[in-house]
Amino acid sequence: LGAGLVQLAHLHTSPNSQAPVPALPEKGGKTRHGIIPEELFQILYPKTGVTGPYVLGAGLLTYILSKEIYIINHETFAAACMGTVIIYGVRKFGPDVAAFADKLNEEKVQKAQEVKDLAMTSLAQAIQDEKKEQWRAEGRQMLFDAKRNNVAMLLETNRRERVHMVTNDVKKRLDYQIALQTLHRRMEQEHMVNWVEKNVVTSITPQQEKASIAKCITDLKVLAKVQQAKTTA
């Protein structure tokens, strides 16, 4: 059992570390005429030049046909037809299919990129907002001063109100005293006038009354005479 445990501990371990995963090549291997790898041409170039691989191909073909290693039979024609169709299909629709596959990958990347961009913009916005808040916080002294001014003004207003109130109250009391004094004086004056009048009326003796009435009658007669003279004239 111990040996088995040792083996179990060595599962899924290897000395090669594949992390991070090696990157894939961007493009596939280069080919000439779609089928033949470019490396063949590079290998043969030093010895046989540019036409080397073509001569090799033609020679191989001729050899195979002439030695009847490959016999031309009905399958050759079927192969020619099928080959034409396949090559036509690949040449015509190949780029579209490749573009489609690339588009699928692009969309995948774009979705992730959108998420990342959204996160970035929201974080940048958060930074902006934070900076603004810090700037706002700097102005808090002004805020405190304004508030302090407000409070002082309120207190001042209150104090002045109270002063006015006190002034009014005191004035009211003084007015009351004045009114009281004037009332007193008026009453005294009225009383004195009444007393004088009463005394005067009681002091008028009957003979003085008669004399004054006689004077009034003579005055009236004179006035009547004057009036008569004025109307006749």
Place this chain on the structure above:
Amino acid sequence: MTLSFFDQFMSPTYLGIPLIAVALTLPWILFPTPSARWLNNRLITLQGWFINRFTQQLLLPLNLGGHKWAALLTSLMLFLITLNMLGLLPYTFTPTTQLSLNMGLAVPLWLATVIIGMRNQPTAALGHLLPEGTPVPLIPVLIIIETISLFIRPALGVRLTANLTAGHQLIATAAFVLLPMMPTVAILTSIVLFLLTLLEIAVAMIQAYVFVLLLSLYLQENV
């Protein structure tokens, strides 16, 4: 000469090894394994896209019980389409031209749908034998007809075999008579051969699809 025309469909053996086993399993290397990467090369991307779309479309009419068959149906579709398309290349052997293979695929799968239907919902499964709205006098005849139609469903396999065999045979015959022909007449035969090639490509894909589609239809009825 008839025997030589059908020679292309003889199951090939080499030194006693049935090469059909190789023909059945080797196309698997054409499909790259989906890698652990997030962004893949074009082949894996297209393969993944195709498999996803196909499975989604196939499972649309099926309810949840039928979704268990998703892996089976999609892999069957890929299998058949690969075998058919590869068989169009010259000097290749198409395993799906063998009746034994196609019946071996069709009969067990069809029987599975029937047994599932009979086991889980026998009333509904038997109810499929009588379509709705049939006039009363026709009922006995119709039940017999529907039962026959039920048991003929393994013709799924026969359909595939027949279509592919016929297509390959036509191409072989047209190419064979093209060989010793005069050039002027040969042009017409070449056109025929070219059109047959196009047809065969279409048929190869369509027949695989029809196989899987009908199977999913039988499943939909019974699951």
